[in-house]
Amino acid sequence: MAVSSDILRGHTETIILRILRSKDSYGYEITKEIIEAGEGLIDVKDATIYTAFRRMESDGLINTYWGDGTLGARRKYYQITEAGIRFYNDRLEEWKEISRLLSNLIIGPTH
Amino acid sequence: MAVSSDILRGHTETIILRILRSKDSYGYEITKEIIEAGEGLIDVKDATIYTAFRRMESDGLINTYWGDGTLGARRKYYQITEAGIRFYNDRLEEWKEISRLLSNLIIGPTH
């Protein structure tokens, strides 16, 4: 019963960066973390995360390195860059304003 | 200094329906109303509104009629349908949940 995928659109990079701000992580873990926090309402496809990674890496928002390949399926870790931190901070401030404006627009003045 | 157009994506129809819930309106007026409520942060192109109208009309969310064409530029008015009201109510409840979850995902547990 997940929500329209357009709802996440434009927030995917911000959410990934928020997670990477506290610790390095990898695609599979980030996907699970978003779905868990979404309480059954938010779904993210793995392909969305991996294509976002490519974009963010070429934009200089994240760096990447391979985890210890000797055990289990190999993990590719991502690390937030200085530019990524700045990008996140901008988007965070933006969200605080935008969420208020969107609520005004969606709920309206009668409520 | 408007925000990424992806932020609005998926909310456009909900916002239009919220406006039409209180009174019939037309494209130009709705566009101005959204931009004004957006306090300089939210921009919507007229083409976005008009293409949304087409979609919503074929989905049965709105009906249309021409305004009095004898004065000024002709206006095409839109009216919300019963299906449109139901659609809006669903999206409104959805937004109340989603905005909370998005805040969790974007701001994180440290704040």
Next chain:
DNA sequence: ATAATATATATAAACAGATTATATATGTAA
């Protein structure tokens, strides 16, 4: 007068982020 601007609608083509479908490979539990 006439140029500029505001009001008003419409649509084809381009853009871009998300999904679908598919491929590959390892570890673990039944």
Next chain:
DNA sequence: TTACATATATAATCTGTTTATATATATTAT
């Protein structure tokens, strides 16, 4: 040994938004 969870990757497709363009009337400034 079958099934499932873990783990990454990308080409093709989908879809809502933007860009660009066209058309037409009303008002304001020069």
